[in-house]
Amino acid sequence: MANDLPITTSEWEVMRIVWTLEKATSSEIINLLVKKRTWKASTVKTLIGRLVQKGMLTATKEGHTNTYQCAIAERTAMQEEATRLFKNMCAMKNGEVLAELIQEIQLSKSDIQKLQDALTAKEQTAPDQVACNCIPKEETTE
Amino acid sequence: MANDLPITTSEWEVMRIVWTLEKATSSEIINLLVKKRTWKASTVKTLIGRLVQKGMLTATKEGHTNTYQCAIAERTAMQEEATRLFKNMCAMKNGEVLAELIQEIQLSKSDIQKLQDALTAKEQTAPDQVACNCIPKEETTE
């Protein structure tokens, strides 16, 4: 079960296709991606191969042809990426970034409801200030 | 004005230091990072050099020594990263991911207030459903 996933941007595009199709053959993936990106079929094959190596895709041989499936759920992968990103940015500014992000992405009414609930719950225990975590331990001029 | 910033994770760590210090000499950056990470001084120097090339840091020579400053605001860079990430993930699932993200990161009371306001505003025009944007144009088996 791929846990750390150092998955690259190109590979991510392949994953999105397979996540959506649930299972797919290489030609399905290739057809879709050759259109979307200007990749050659070969390129997509390479990416598929690397994803299999990385344990992100499983290949099940059916006759001569492989059927590819994702070894990790899309939601999980997305969550990990999002969390990793925010953990690597200044904690103090996360809130503002999130606020602007909310304005920039599409959200459904029910998404908004969920978010509001989550916020309300969090409000109880929220601190007045979040400390910046940008500088390692010791102080500047130490 | 660095606009696209293909900035790597290691480089990001250097940026965080300089963003926080506002201006810094190489030795300040090196001292902090050699502790935090197990990098050699040389490694940090390389990263600084690359960031200058990429236009993310400016180097102002004061005598023999450089003073480094960031060429792009931290908030801007953070916002770009966050937006880019979410734009590259399944639009339909962004809401859920965000909801869980909110639970995982630290937020101050005022952050929460801002988020709630942003959500309330957005609620007006929110659709009932957000469409998945994972598969390129043409349909699966076309």
Next chain:
DNA sequence: GTCCTCCGTTTACAAATGTAATCTACAATT
């Protein structure tokens, strides 16, 4: 003034990534 140190620059080199051609073996066609 000489030597050492520190800083910036240059060079190094392996691994990962982006991008792809080629080769090989089965499958479908004729």
Next chain:
DNA sequence: AATTGTAGATTACATTTGTAAACGGAGGAC
């Protein structure tokens, strides 16, 4: 059966990234 189209595997190669040593000059220590 011979041919041809494909799918998967192997190989290729430039660029980027991670990680660092080496070099060369300016300033400070003595």
